[in-house]
Amino acid sequence: MGSAQAFHIACNISMHHPLLRSSSKTKFSVSALKLNPDNDPLLLAATASASLRFQETLRPEPLFVDPYAGCFVPPNIPKDVIQELHPYCLATKFIDDNLLHTLSQSDGLKQLVLLTDGMDTRPYRLNWPASTIIFDISPERVFKTAAEKLKGVGAKIPKSCIFYHIPLESSDVPQNLQFKGYNGNRPSIWALQGFPMMTLANFEEILSIISSLAMKGSLFVGELPAWLFETGMEIKSNTKQCVDKLFMSNGFRVEMVNYERVAESFRKDFATGHCNNILFVAEQLRHSDDQMESWRREFQRVENDGDEEGFEEF
Template sequence: MGFAQAFPVTSINNLPSLVCTFKRKLCVSTAKLSRDNDPLLLSATAFASLRYRESLRPEPLFLDPYAGCFVRDNTPEDVIQDLHPYCLAAKFIDDKLLHTVSLIDGLKQLVFLTDGMDTRPYRLQWPTSTIIFDISPEIVFKFAAEKLKVSDVGAKIPKGCIFCHIPLESSDLEQAMQFKGYNGNRPSIWVLQGFPMMTLANFEEVLSMISSLAMKGSLFLGELPACLTETDPEIKSNIRQWVDKLFMSKGFRVEMIKYEGIAGSYGKDFASGHNNSILFVAEQLLHSDDQMESWRREFQRIENEGTPFHLLISLLKEFLQYQWMYINMVYLPKEQV
C-alpha cells in the first residue's frame, strides 16, 4: 500500500504517471525523475527552505539546524518578513507533540507522515523509550539521509530512542509498521505535515489506516493542504462541518486550530491572506484492530474457563460502551446527543 504523488508547494506541470496498488488503491509514481523535475523532491525542498529561512529570523518560531542541508547552495539567505502558515503550524505541532509525549508513561510511539525531509526526529528532544516511525517517499528520505551524512551536521536520534523509516511505496504500510515493532495496544501520536497527497480520497485512506492502527485515545494532529478542500464548493461553504463529518466517519473527534490564534499565543502577528490549509488536532475514539483482537482473545479465554454469565455481560457492556458513544455522535442529530 502506498502512494508517492506530491502536493507541490510551487506549481509543477509535468507530474509523473501513476499506477494504483491493489490494497487500499493508493497511487505510486512510476516515473524515473531527477532532483530537478521530481515533484516529491521539489516539494520537500521547498518546505525545508521555509524552515531554513524561518531559522534565520531575529526571533524565530523554532530553530532547524539541519534544514539548510537540503536547500540548494544558491538559495538566498534572506529573512522571511511575514510568518508563513507552514512555519506557524510546524511550531504548534512541535509544542503539542512534546507536551503530549511528556504525559505518556513507558514506551512512546510517534508516527510521522512526512515528505522525507522532516527533521523532528533529530532536532526535538525526545524522552527515553521513544520509537519514531517515519512514513515518507523513499527517494526523498534517501536523498535527505545522504545530505545529512555528507554535511556532518551532527543529526542524531536522542539516546535511548529508536528510529524506523517505512517507505511510502511499501505494498502494505500497516504490515510494515507492525513488522518494525508498532503496537496497536499502546498509545501513539500521529503527525501529518508535508505528506504527499493529491486528492481527498488519498487522505481518507490515510485516515482509515490510522483508525485501524491507533489505540483508543491516541492523538492525530497536523496540517491538511488547501488543495483537498478546493475541489468541492460545498466543502468550502461549511468547512468546519465538513471536517467534523470527515474525521468522525473514521472514529476521530477533531478540533480545528486557527492560525491567527496560534500566532497570538506566541506574541506574533499573522495575516491569513489566502491560506486555506487546515490545522487540526484529533483524538481516536475507537479501539484499534490490535485492541479488538485482544478483546476477542479475552472473551474466548473467559468463555473457555466457564466464567459466570453476569461477568461476561459486564465485560461486553464495557467493550460496547465506546461503540454506542461513537454511533450517537455520528448518526444522531446534535440535539439528541
C-alpha cells in the same frame, strides 16, 4: 525565484502530479516514473519546505530553530530572511509543541508516527523523552536523499530513542509499521505535515489506516491543504462541517485550530489571508484492530475455559 514562491510552485506540482495511487484500504503504491532532482515533484516540495524552515531559523526571533534544514537548500536558492511569518512555519511550531507536550505528559505514550515529505528533521532536532519510538512514513527516494545530506551535519537520533523509516512505496505500510514494532495495544501520537496527497480520497485512506492502527485515546495532529476539501465538496464554504464529518466517520473527534490564535499565543503577527491550509488536532474514539483482536481472544479463552469446566462437572 524566492523561496516562498518556490514553495508554492513545488507544492502545486506535487499535489496535482499523477504520482500517488491508492490500491486498497491498507496499501499504498507509487507508479514507476523516471525522475531526477530537477523534475521530481516530491523532492521539489520537500526542499521548498526545508527552505522555509531554514529561513525561519535565520530570523532575529525565530519560532523554532532547525539546524539541519540548511543542508537541503540548494546553493542557487536565495537565502534572504523572509520578513513575514509563513503559515507553514507557524504550523511546524504548533505541531512540534503538541508532540513534545503530549509525549512528556502522558504516561506510557512512547510511540510517535510521523507522516512526512521525507525531509522532516523532527527526529533529530527535537528533545524527545527517553524511550520514544519514532516511525517516519515518507517517500523513500526523498528520505534517502535527505539521509545522505544529514550525514555531514551531525544529525543524530537521541541515544535513548529508536527511529524507523517506513517507505511510503511499501506494498503494505501498516504491516511494515507493525513489523518494526508498532503496537496497536499501546497509545500513540500521529503527526502529518508535508505528506504527499493528491485527492480527498488519499486522505480518507490515511484516516482509515490510522483509525485501524491507533489505540483508543491516541492523538492525531497536523496540517492539511484546504483545497482537499474544496475540490472534493460542492459547497466550498462548508469546510468545517466536511472536516468534522470525515474525521468522525473514521472514529476521530477533531478540532480545527485557528492560525491567527496560534500566532497570538506566540506573540507573533500573522496575516490570515495568506493561509490556505487547515491545522487540526484529533482524538481517536474507537478501539484499534489490535485491541479488538486482543479482546476477541480473551473472550474466546474465557468461553473455552467455561466449556471445559462445564464438561468436567457433567
